[in-house]
Amino acid sequence: MSTFLSLFKKEVRTCFLSPIAFVVMFFFWILTGGNFILLLYQMANGDSLTMATQWMFGGPLICFSLPVVIPLITMRLFAEERKLGTLEALLTTPVKVPELVLAKFFGALVFYSVLWLPVFAYAYFQSGMNPSATLAFPDVGALRAGAVGVMLVGALYIAVGLLMSSLTSNQIVAAIAGFAILFGSFLAGAYLAYTAPSASARTVGQFFSSSAHMLDFSRGVVDSRIVVLYLSFTAWFLFVSVKAVEAKRT
Amino acid sequence: MIKVFGVTKKYPARLAVDDVSFEVARGEIVGFLGPNGAGKTTTMRMLTGYLPMTSGRIEVAGYDICEDPQEVRRRIGYLPESCPLYPEMRVDEYLRFRAELKGVRLSARKAKINEVKEQCGLTDVGSRIIGQLSKGYRQRVGLADSLVHDPDLLILDEPTVGLDPYQIRQVRELIQQLAKRHTILLSTHILPEVEAICERILIINEGKIVASDTEANLHRRLHACAMIEMEIQAGKVVAMAAINTMEGLDVRTATELDDGWLRLEIEADSSDMRVELFNLAVTEGWPLRELSEQEYSLEDTFVQITRNPGAMQ
Incomplete structure (x- = not known):
């Protein structure tokens, strides 16, 4: 446990020390900030307030940006260690590979959660702007469910990015591979869920579309099937990453 | 360990x-x-x-x-x-x-x-x-x-x-x-x-x-025979003949140096034949200015072993 903690602390520190972290943070905060401004415009034009949390967590700007943002966070996790040769130094200490993979996963997850903090601040500010006393805003339940959704989707995306990073010593390759998989599955899921001609394809698509899930979560619907789906996929990708690190040592 | x-x-x-x-x-x-x-x-x-x-x-x-x-x-x-x-x-x-x-x-x-x-x-x-x-x-x-x-x-x-x-x-x-x-x-x-x-x-x-x-x-193990270097003043042919007749000695090279000295490289069966060579020079009356056994460096040994894997057998 103490080895895990020192690895985890080191990961979090490195996440926040890398220049790419600040670039990612800068753009994601501009994006979520812009997203909030758009929401305010829509509400000023008389859109329903019930749309607010869905827009904040599942708006198109957010859904399209995550497949780019997360590979940029995860690309260095193992690729950099391979490049520097520090993976060899790590794996010749009593550290176990699962510990290492989990430390990197949770380190990236902490950084990812920090990216989302401003959005929750916006929701808080918005509550002060509520003109009508009849509607309670923000809807705390929907906010909480949205947070669950954000973390679940983020965890799965990070696990995918981590696997890509564990397969190569080139960060760019890791980032592009992660982006291709996440964006491809996002588009495929969205297509199946919303525009596929057959109804059964649309039902299947509903299970695979992360944007559909985000909209559900941010409406306050926490579907346990979806939670299990995300957790098990995340666990599977982490497991494969462990195997990849154990197998690929050169 | x-x-x-x-x-x-x-x-x-x-x-x-x-x-x-x-x-x-x-x-x-x-x-x-x-x-x-x-x-x-x-x-x-x-x-x-x-x-x-x-x-x-x-x-x-x-x-x-x-x-x-x-x-x-x-x-x-x-x-x-x-x-x-x-x-x-x-x-x-x-x-x-x-x-x-x-x-x-x-x-x-x-x-x-x-x-x-x-x-x-x-x-x-x-x-x-x-x-x-x-x-x-x-x-x-x-x-x-x-x-x-x-x-x-x-x-x-x-x-x-x-x-x-x-x-x-x-x-x-x-x-x-x-x-x-x-x-x-x-x-x-x-x-x-x-x-x-x-x-x-x-x-x-x-x-x-x-x-x-x-x-x-x-x-x-690698150099079973020793290499002895010797510099004397003597006729090349005479000196080579005299040394070669001795038991276990074999002149490999003999070079006449510019200053009139003769430089010999002699292979010896056992490691130390220097005393015999010295005695020979004394009896023959050759002036002697160098008599040494060649030191092998690890580098020589390393090169020999890695170039010629059979060397150690």
């Missing part, structure tokens, strides 16, 4: 290490030599458990490397060839991190880190960022890291590569100090270093161990 039984490592395209067996006893300092690509680094990586072997068995400190990798790693201090470090960390930070990973107790950690920093000459650079240190200092940080958990066995893969001569001497002195408390397996290309430090030499070539002995024994 180390027992290697018939270890083989196959890469998809080539055989890197081929049925290698050797032992290193506790307290020994062993130099691990071989040309580039001979399998040194691969062997060392297998010893540390980083690379899995294709077949064979390795025991370190009595633990099988496949069954108890954790126990083995706890006892090994390993400095990889490229000396990998995190450039964004500070020296103290890095050593603390590594000490934590290697399970150095919290109560002993600070003292231990200070001790290795002092041993490696790092006391003044503790708060510097590793990426801004010179190559020599980085190498010392790597060495300090490999010592921080007080391992029984030190495996150093080319610890002096890329250092200037002064730094090489410092690292060599450090290794000599460490030898009092640790077993050391050291790979290097710098042969004088091995001559200076190591008690025993292992030579690997094309994935096979071709020699394992002390330096003196290697020379003796």
